Amino acid sequence: MGASAAGIGLASFGSSIHRPIDEQLARSAVGYLTPSQQEAKSIELSKSRDTDQDGLSDYDEQNVYRTSAYLKDSDSDGIDDKTEVLAGNDPNCPLGKECGRGSGYEAFARPATIAVPEPPQAPILASAPTSFRSTEELEAYFKSISPEELRAALIQAGLPKEAVDSMDDQALRDLFDKTVKDAVAAGQFTDVLPPSAP
Template sequence: MGLLEKLTQKGNELTNEQKVAFVLLVFLGLGGLVMGYFSFGANIRRPFDIQIAERASEEPYLTLTQKEEKEKEDQKTRDTDSDGLSDYDELYVFRTSPYITDTDSDGIDDKTEVYAGQNPSCPEGKTCGTASGDASGASTAASDLVGSLSDSPFARDLSQYDFQSEEDIQAFVKSITVDEIRKALATAGVPQDQLDAIADDQLQTLFEQTLSTASESGELDALVGAMQAQAGASGSDGEIQQ
Protein backbone atom coordinates (compact mmCIF):
# COMPACT_ATOMS: atom_id res chain seq x y z
CA MET A 1 0.00 0.00 0.00
CA GLY A 2 1.42 3.34 -1.04
CA LEU A 3 2.17 6.24 1.24
CA LEU A 4 -0.49 8.38 -0.36
CA GLU A 5 -3.10 5.60 0.10
CA LYS A 6 -2.18 5.17 3.77
CA LEU A 7 -2.50 8.88 4.35
CA THR A 8 -5.93 8.92 2.67
CA GLN A 9 -7.36 6.02 4.68
CA LYS A 10 -10.48 6.67 6.68
CA GLY A 11 -9.70 9.03 9.47
CA ASN A 12 -6.59 10.29 7.71
CA GLU A 13 -8.10 11.74 4.60
CA LEU A 14 -6.13 14.61 3.01
CA THR A 15 -7.64 17.64 1.57
CA ASN A 16 -7.04 18.51 -2.07
CA GLU A 17 -4.63 21.24 -1.04
CA GLN A 18 -2.58 18.78 1.01
CA LYS A 19 -2.47 16.33 -1.87
CA VAL A 20 -1.20 19.03 -4.23
CA ALA A 21 1.39 20.10 -1.68
CA PHE A 22 2.55 16.51 -1.24
CA VAL A 23 2.95 15.94 -4.97
CA LEU A 24 4.79 19.24 -5.33
CA LEU A 25 7.13 18.28 -2.49
CA VAL A 26 7.93 14.97 -4.19
CA PHE A 27 8.74 16.71 -7.48
CA LEU A 28 10.95 19.26 -5.73
CA GLY A 29 12.80 16.47 -3.96
CA LEU A 30 13.41 14.59 -7.19
CA GLY A 31 14.51 17.80 -8.92
CA GLY A 32 16.97 18.52 -6.13
CA LEU A 33 18.46 15.05 -6.43
CA VAL A 34 18.87 15.35 -10.22
CA MET A 35 20.43 18.82 -10.02
CA GLY A 36 22.72 17.72 -7.22
CA TYR A 37 23.93 14.81 -9.33
CA PHE A 38 24.82 16.98 -12.31
CA SER A 39 26.37 19.67 -10.10
CA PHE A 40 28.51 17.06 -8.38
CA GLY A 41 29.74 15.78 -11.74
CA ALA A 42 30.52 19.31 -12.94
CA ASN A 43 32.52 20.03 -9.78
CA ILE A 44 34.56 16.89 -10.35
CA ARG A 45 35.29 17.78 -14.00
CA ARG A 46 36.00 21.49 -13.42
CA PRO A 47 39.71 21.20 -12.39
CA PHE A 48 40.43 19.04 -15.44
CA ASP A 49 38.53 21.39 -17.76
CA ILE A 50 40.52 24.35 -16.41
CA GLN A 51 43.84 22.58 -17.00
CA ILE A 52 42.83 21.62 -20.54
CA ALA A 53 41.77 25.20 -21.31
CA GLU A 54 45.04 26.62 -19.91
CA ARG A 55 47.16 24.22 -21.94
CA ALA A 56 45.20 24.99 -25.10
CA SER A 57 45.82 28.73 -24.64
CA GLU A 58 49.55 28.39 -23.95
CA GLU A 59 52.10 29.15 -26.69
CA PRO A 60 53.83 26.11 -28.18
CA TYR A 61 57.15 25.14 -26.63
CA LEU A 62 60.09 26.87 -28.27
CA THR A 63 63.81 26.28 -27.90
CA LEU A 64 66.08 29.18 -26.91
CA THR A 65 67.15 29.66 -30.53
CA GLN A 66 63.55 29.63 -31.73
CA LYS A 67 62.60 32.19 -29.07
CA GLU A 68 65.44 34.47 -30.18
CA GLU A 69 64.39 34.17 -33.82
CA LYS A 70 60.77 34.86 -32.90
CA GLU A 71 61.80 37.93 -30.92
CA LYS A 72 63.78 39.24 -33.90
CA GLU A 73 60.80 38.73 -36.18
CA ASP A 74 58.59 40.60 -33.70
CA GLN A 75 61.14 43.43 -33.56
CA LYS A 76 60.83 43.94 -37.33
CA THR A 77 57.21 45.05 -36.88
CA ARG A 78 57.61 46.79 -33.52
CA ASP A 79 58.59 50.43 -33.01
CA THR A 80 58.86 50.93 -29.24
CA ASP A 81 59.92 54.59 -29.31
CA SER A 82 57.64 55.46 -32.27
CA ASP A 83 60.42 57.21 -34.18
CA GLY A 84 59.66 55.55 -37.52
CA LEU A 85 62.48 52.99 -37.28
CA SER A 86 61.69 49.41 -36.30
CA ASP A 87 63.31 47.99 -33.17
CA TYR A 88 65.15 45.49 -35.38
CA ASP A 89 66.71 48.20 -37.55
CA GLU A 90 67.68 50.26 -34.51
CA LEU A 91 69.35 47.31 -32.77
CA TYR A 92 71.02 45.51 -35.66
CA VAL A 93 71.35 48.08 -38.46
CA PHE A 94 71.70 51.61 -37.12
CA ARG A 95 72.92 50.68 -33.61
CA THR A 96 70.58 53.14 -31.92
CA SER A 97 68.31 52.76 -28.91
CA PRO A 98 64.86 51.31 -29.69
CA TYR A 99 63.57 52.99 -26.51
CA ILE A 100 64.76 56.58 -27.16
CA THR A 101 63.55 58.67 -30.11
CA ASP A 102 66.76 60.72 -30.13
CA THR A 103 69.60 58.38 -29.15
CA ASP A 104 72.36 61.02 -29.11
CA SER A 105 70.10 63.69 -27.51
CA ASP A 106 71.03 66.37 -30.05
CA GLY A 107 67.44 67.43 -30.68
CA ILE A 108 67.12 65.53 -33.97
CA ASP A 109 65.29 62.20 -33.96
CA ASP A 110 67.07 59.05 -35.12
CA LYS A 111 65.04 58.60 -38.32
CA THR A 112 65.73 62.15 -39.52
CA GLU A 113 69.47 61.71 -38.90
CA VAL A 114 69.54 58.33 -40.64
CA TYR A 115 67.81 59.61 -43.77
CA ALA A 116 70.01 62.71 -43.75
CA GLY A 117 73.12 60.53 -43.81
CA GLN A 118 74.14 61.60 -40.30
CA ASN A 119 75.22 59.45 -37.38
CA PRO A 120 72.22 59.07 -35.03
CA SER A 121 74.57 57.97 -32.25
CA CYS A 122 76.76 61.09 -32.48
CA PRO A 123 75.41 64.57 -31.56
CA GLU A 124 75.25 67.05 -34.42
CA GLY A 125 78.36 69.23 -34.61
CA LYS A 126 80.51 66.79 -32.66
CA THR A 127 83.19 64.56 -34.18
CA CYS A 128 82.92 61.22 -32.46
CA GLY A 129 85.85 59.66 -34.31
CA THR A 130 87.27 56.43 -32.98
CA ALA A 131 86.31 57.24 -29.39
CA SER A 132 83.06 55.43 -30.03
CA GLY A 133 83.06 51.68 -30.26
CA ASP A 134 80.27 51.86 -32.82
CA ALA A 135 82.20 54.35 -34.95
CA SER A 136 85.24 52.11 -34.86
CA GLY A 137 83.11 49.15 -35.87
CA ALA A 138 81.52 51.17 -38.65
CA SER A 139 84.94 52.19 -39.94
CA THR A 140 86.03 48.58 -40.02
CA ALA A 141 82.80 47.69 -41.78
CA ALA A 142 83.47 50.35 -44.41
CA SER A 143 86.98 49.02 -44.94
CA ASP A 144 85.76 45.43 -45.21
CA LEU A 145 82.95 46.44 -47.54
CA VAL A 146 85.22 48.35 -49.92
CA GLY A 147 87.55 45.36 -49.92
CA SER A 148 84.65 43.04 -50.66
CA LEU A 149 83.50 45.25 -53.51
CA SER A 150 87.00 45.31 -54.95
CA ASP A 151 87.64 41.59 -54.60
CA SER A 152 84.23 40.32 -55.63
CA PRO A 153 83.66 38.77 -59.10
CA PHE A 154 81.21 41.52 -60.06
CA ALA A 155 83.63 44.37 -59.19
CA ARG A 156 84.34 46.93 -61.85
CA ASP A 157 87.69 47.29 -63.58
CA LEU A 158 89.58 49.35 -61.00
CA SER A 159 92.30 50.24 -63.50
CA GLN A 160 90.03 52.96 -64.90
CA TYR A 161 90.09 54.79 -61.56
CA ASP A 162 92.93 56.94 -60.26
CA PHE A 163 92.60 56.84 -56.49
CA GLN A 164 94.63 59.71 -55.10
CA SER A 165 92.48 60.91 -52.20
CA GLU A 166 89.53 60.14 -49.96
CA GLU A 167 87.31 62.07 -52.36
CA ASP A 168 88.23 59.67 -55.17
CA ILE A 169 87.29 56.68 -53.03
CA GLN A 170 84.06 58.32 -51.90
CA ALA A 171 83.11 59.07 -55.50
CA PHE A 172 83.83 55.46 -56.46
CA VAL A 173 81.89 53.99 -53.52
CA LYS A 174 78.89 56.32 -53.96
CA SER A 175 78.60 55.22 -57.59
CA ILE A 176 78.06 51.62 -56.48
CA THR A 177 74.50 50.34 -56.89
CA VAL A 178 72.37 48.91 -54.08
CA ASP A 179 72.50 45.45 -55.69
CA GLU A 180 76.30 45.58 -55.64
CA ILE A 181 76.23 46.65 -52.00
CA ARG A 182 73.99 43.70 -51.12
CA LYS A 183 76.24 41.25 -52.97
CA ALA A 184 79.34 42.70 -51.33
CA LEU A 185 77.80 42.48 -47.87
CA ALA A 186 76.80 38.88 -48.54
CA THR A 187 80.39 38.18 -49.66
CA ALA A 188 81.63 39.81 -46.45
CA GLY A 189 79.53 37.35 -44.42
CA VAL A 190 76.38 39.32 -43.56
CA PRO A 191 73.45 36.84 -43.16
CA GLN A 192 71.03 36.92 -46.08
CA ASP A 193 67.98 37.22 -43.81
CA GLN A 194 69.36 40.45 -42.36
CA LEU A 195 69.99 41.83 -45.83
CA ASP A 196 66.46 40.94 -46.92
CA ALA A 197 65.04 42.81 -43.92
CA ILE A 198 66.62 46.14 -44.98
CA ALA A 199 64.94 48.29 -47.63
CA ASP A 200 67.05 49.61 -50.52
CA ASP A 201 66.87 53.24 -49.41
CA GLN A 202 67.79 52.33 -45.83
CA LEU A 203 70.73 50.24 -47.04
CA GLN A 204 71.98 53.08 -49.25
CA THR A 205 71.66 55.56 -46.38
CA LEU A 206 73.41 53.23 -43.95
CA PHE A 207 76.22 52.63 -46.42
CA GLU A 208 76.80 56.35 -47.00
CA GLN A 209 76.63 56.99 -43.25
CA THR A 210 79.22 54.27 -42.64
CA LEU A 211 81.47 55.75 -45.28
CA SER A 212 81.13 59.19 -43.66
CA THR A 213 82.01 57.75 -40.26
CA ALA A 214 85.06 56.03 -41.71
CA SER A 215 86.15 59.31 -43.28
CA GLU A 216 85.85 61.14 -39.96
CA SER A 217 87.87 58.48 -38.16
CA GLY A 218 90.70 58.56 -40.73
CA GLU A 219 90.04 55.04 -41.93
CA LEU A 220 89.80 56.13 -45.56
CA ASP A 221 93.37 57.45 -45.49
CA ALA A 222 94.61 53.89 -45.18
CA LEU A 223 92.24 52.77 -47.90
CA VAL A 224 93.68 55.17 -50.47
CA GLY A 225 96.91 53.18 -50.72
CA ALA A 226 95.06 49.88 -50.72
CA MET A 227 92.74 50.99 -53.51
CA GLN A 228 95.69 52.32 -55.53
CA ALA A 229 97.40 48.96 -55.16
CA GLN A 230 94.26 47.12 -56.21
CA ALA A 231 93.79 49.43 -59.19
CA GLY A 232 97.40 48.84 -60.22
CA ALA A 233 97.02 45.09 -59.83
CA SER A 234 93.83 45.18 -61.88
CA GLY A 235 95.59 47.11 -64.62
CA SER A 236 98.53 44.71 -64.62
CA ASP A 237 96.22 41.73 -64.89
CA GLY A 238 94.51 43.36 -67.86
CA GLU A 239 97.83 43.91 -69.63
CA ILE A 240 98.89 40.32 -69.01
CA GLN A 241 95.61 38.99 -70.40
CA GLN A 242 96.08 41.11 -73.54
Protein backbone atom coordinates (compact mmCIF):
# COMPACT_ATOMS: atom_id res chain seq x y z
CA MET A 1 0.00 0.00 0.00
CA GLY A 2 2.84 2.38 0.82
CA ALA A 3 4.51 1.62 -2.49
CA SER A 4 1.29 2.25 -4.43
CA ALA A 5 0.79 5.57 -2.59
CA ALA A 6 4.35 6.58 -3.51
CA GLY A 7 3.67 5.62 -7.16
CA ILE A 8 0.46 7.64 -7.28
CA GLY A 9 2.24 10.57 -5.58
CA LEU A 10 5.02 10.52 -8.19
CA ALA A 11 2.51 10.38 -11.04
CA SER A 12 0.57 13.26 -9.50
CA PHE A 13 3.81 15.23 -9.04
CA GLY A 14 4.78 14.68 -12.71
CA SER A 15 1.35 15.75 -13.88
CA SER A 16 1.52 18.87 -11.68
CA ILE A 17 4.77 19.84 -13.39
CA HIS A 18 3.40 19.27 -16.93
CA ARG A 19 -0.07 20.81 -16.39
CA PRO A 20 0.93 24.52 -16.69
CA ILE A 21 2.98 23.75 -19.79
CA ASP A 22 0.16 21.72 -21.35
CA GLU A 23 -2.38 24.47 -20.57
CA GLN A 24 -0.12 27.13 -22.10
CA LEU A 25 0.35 25.04 -25.26
CA ALA A 26 -3.41 24.42 -25.47
CA ARG A 27 -4.09 28.19 -25.37
CA SER A 28 -1.40 29.20 -27.84
CA ALA A 29 -0.82 26.11 -29.98
CA VAL A 30 -2.52 27.77 -32.94
CA GLY A 31 0.13 30.55 -32.98
CA TYR A 32 3.14 28.35 -32.23
CA LEU A 33 5.85 28.59 -34.88
CA THR A 34 9.19 26.88 -35.10
CA PRO A 35 12.23 29.17 -35.37
CA SER A 36 12.45 28.62 -39.14
CA GLN A 37 8.72 29.39 -39.51
CA GLN A 38 9.18 32.56 -37.42
CA GLU A 39 12.06 33.65 -39.68
CA ALA A 40 10.02 32.98 -42.84
CA LYS A 41 7.11 34.98 -41.40
CA SER A 42 9.45 37.84 -40.49
CA ILE A 43 10.86 37.88 -44.05
CA GLU A 44 7.36 37.94 -45.55
CA LEU A 45 6.36 40.83 -43.28
CA SER A 46 9.49 42.79 -44.23
CA LYS A 47 8.58 42.42 -47.93
CA SER A 48 5.38 44.39 -47.33
CA ARG A 49 6.65 46.84 -44.70
CA ASP A 50 8.33 50.18 -45.46
CA THR A 51 9.51 51.54 -42.11
CA ASP A 52 11.14 54.73 -43.45
CA GLN A 53 8.37 55.29 -46.04
CA ASP A 54 10.78 55.88 -48.93
CA GLY A 55 9.00 53.54 -51.33
CA LEU A 56 11.39 50.58 -50.95
CA SER A 57 10.33 47.63 -48.81
CA ASP A 58 12.39 46.86 -45.71
CA TYR A 59 13.33 43.54 -47.32
CA ASP A 60 14.70 45.21 -50.46
CA GLU A 61 16.56 47.81 -48.42
CA GLN A 62 18.26 45.22 -46.22
CA ASN A 63 18.80 42.38 -48.69
CA VAL A 64 18.98 43.94 -52.17
CA TYR A 65 20.28 47.50 -51.92
CA ARG A 66 21.98 47.23 -48.50
CA THR A 67 20.48 50.54 -47.38
CA SER A 68 18.97 51.49 -44.04
CA ALA A 69 15.33 50.51 -43.59
CA TYR A 70 15.07 53.30 -40.99
CA LEU A 71 16.51 56.23 -42.98
CA LYS A 72 14.66 57.61 -46.01
CA ASP A 73 18.00 58.80 -47.43
CA SER A 74 20.70 56.29 -46.42
CA ASP A 75 23.63 58.34 -47.75
CA SER A 76 22.25 61.70 -46.51
CA ASP A 77 22.70 63.50 -49.83
CA GLY A 78 19.16 64.91 -49.93
CA ILE A 79 17.79 62.36 -52.41
CA ASP A 80 15.70 59.49 -51.05
CA ASP A 81 16.79 55.90 -51.67
CA LYS A 82 14.01 55.00 -54.12
CA THR A 83 14.72 58.03 -56.33
CA GLU A 84 18.40 57.08 -56.44
CA VAL A 85 17.56 53.46 -57.27
CA LEU A 86 15.21 54.53 -60.09
CA ALA A 87 17.89 56.89 -61.42
CA GLY A 88 20.42 54.04 -61.43
CA ASN A 89 22.58 55.63 -58.72
CA ASP A 90 24.04 53.95 -55.63
CA PRO A 91 21.77 54.91 -52.69
CA ASN A 92 24.71 54.31 -50.33
CA CYS A 93 27.02 56.81 -52.06
CA PRO A 94 26.31 60.56 -51.81
CA LEU A 95 25.71 62.23 -55.14
CA GLY A 96 28.92 63.70 -56.53
CA LYS A 97 31.23 61.34 -54.61
CA GLU A 98 33.08 58.36 -56.02
CA CYS A 99 32.56 55.60 -53.45
CA GLY A 100 33.83 52.61 -55.42
CA ARG A 101 33.15 49.12 -54.27
CA GLY A 102 33.65 49.72 -50.55
CA SER A 103 30.24 51.34 -50.02
CA GLY A 104 28.29 48.17 -50.69
CA TYR A 105 28.01 49.09 -54.37
CA GLU A 106 28.56 45.50 -55.42
CA ALA A 107 25.24 44.71 -53.76
CA PHE A 108 23.54 47.58 -55.60
CA ALA A 109 22.07 46.06 -58.68
CA ARG A 110 18.54 45.93 -59.88
CA PRO A 111 17.28 42.44 -59.11
CA ALA A 112 15.57 40.63 -61.93
CA THR A 113 12.29 40.62 -59.98
CA ILE A 114 11.96 44.43 -59.87
CA ALA A 115 10.51 45.84 -63.06
CA VAL A 116 11.74 49.36 -63.73
CA PRO A 117 9.59 50.99 -66.38
CA GLU A 118 11.28 52.38 -69.46
CA PRO A 119 11.11 56.16 -69.35
CA PRO A 120 9.13 57.78 -72.13
CA GLN A 121 10.93 59.79 -74.81
CA ALA A 122 12.62 62.63 -72.97
CA PRO A 123 10.25 65.63 -73.17
CA ILE A 124 13.20 67.94 -72.54
CA LEU A 125 14.62 66.98 -75.94
CA ALA A 126 11.39 68.01 -77.69
CA SER A 127 12.51 71.66 -77.82
CA ALA A 128 16.17 70.79 -78.44
CA PRO A 129 17.95 71.05 -81.77
CA THR A 130 17.64 67.88 -83.83
CA SER A 131 21.33 67.15 -83.32
CA PHE A 132 24.36 68.40 -81.43
CA ARG A 133 27.93 68.75 -82.70
CA SER A 134 29.55 67.41 -79.53
CA THR A 135 28.80 65.97 -76.12
CA GLU A 136 29.85 69.32 -74.62
CA GLU A 137 27.15 71.06 -76.66
CA LEU A 138 24.60 68.47 -75.48
CA GLU A 139 25.65 68.91 -71.84
CA ALA A 140 25.53 72.72 -72.21
CA TYR A 141 21.96 72.42 -73.54
CA PHE A 142 20.96 70.31 -70.52
CA LYS A 143 22.62 72.80 -68.12
CA SER A 144 20.46 75.58 -69.62
CA ILE A 145 17.24 73.83 -68.57
CA SER A 146 15.52 75.47 -65.58
CA PRO A 147 14.84 73.57 -62.33
CA GLU A 148 11.08 73.82 -63.02
CA GLU A 149 11.53 72.12 -66.41
CA LEU A 150 13.70 69.43 -64.79
CA ARG A 151 11.07 68.75 -62.13
CA ALA A 152 8.30 68.49 -64.74
CA ALA A 153 10.39 66.14 -66.90
CA LEU A 154 11.32 63.87 -63.98
CA ILE A 155 7.70 63.64 -62.84
CA GLN A 156 6.60 62.89 -66.41
CA ALA A 157 9.31 60.21 -66.60
CA GLY A 158 7.74 58.43 -63.61
CA LEU A 159 9.58 59.65 -60.52
CA PRO A 160 7.25 60.30 -57.58
CA LYS A 161 6.22 63.98 -57.35
CA GLU A 162 6.90 63.98 -53.60
CA ALA A 163 10.47 62.78 -54.16
CA VAL A 164 11.13 65.37 -56.86
CA ASP A 165 9.56 68.17 -54.80
CA SER A 166 11.61 67.18 -51.74
CA MET A 167 14.90 67.90 -53.55
CA ASP A 168 16.34 71.39 -53.50
CA ASP A 169 17.36 72.93 -56.84
CA GLN A 170 21.08 72.14 -56.39
CA ALA A 171 20.50 68.46 -55.48
CA LEU A 172 18.13 68.19 -58.43
CA ARG A 173 20.69 69.75 -60.78
CA ASP A 174 23.50 67.51 -59.44
CA LEU A 175 21.38 64.37 -59.90
CA PHE A 176 20.35 65.39 -63.40
CA ASP A 177 23.89 66.37 -64.48
CA LYS A 178 25.29 63.05 -63.21
CA THR A 179 22.54 61.13 -64.99
CA VAL A 180 23.23 62.97 -68.27
CA LYS A 181 26.99 62.30 -68.00
CA ASP A 182 26.31 58.61 -67.32
CA ALA A 183 23.86 58.44 -70.24
CA VAL A 184 26.36 60.10 -72.59
CA ALA A 185 29.09 57.69 -71.45
CA ALA A 186 26.73 54.76 -72.04
CA GLY A 187 25.98 55.98 -75.57
CA GLN A 188 22.31 56.72 -74.97
CA PHE A 189 22.30 59.93 -77.04
CA THR A 190 23.61 58.46 -80.30
CA ASP A 191 20.47 59.60 -82.13
CA VAL A 192 21.25 63.31 -81.46
CA LEU A 193 25.08 63.15 -81.57
CA PRO A 194 27.18 62.62 -84.68
CA PRO A 195 29.10 59.30 -84.78
CA SER A 196 32.43 61.02 -84.16
CA ALA A 197 31.27 63.28 -81.31
CA PRO A 198 33.85 63.45 -78.52
